[in-house]
Amino acid sequence: MNQDLSSDETVKVMAQLAGLQKALEEFPADVALAVQDAAHLVAQFTDLMMNPDVEPWPPMRVRDSR
Secondary structure (H helix, E strand, O other), X not given: OOOOXXXXXXXXXXXXXXXXXXXXHHOHHHHHHHHHHHHHHHXXXXXXXXXXXXXXXXXOOOOOOO
């Protein structure tokens, strides 16, 4: 992601969207780290979805129904 996720304002907005206002007040460093981790995971997932040749799960197999 190109956005600066370490800024206080971004962390505050993300925490509010997630309903973590009280956690932000009590543990601001932990909430900031969680915002960065979540953004990293979303970026990885987005990269996966942009490549149609990559499946994020094993291919399905058809079993014999007998």
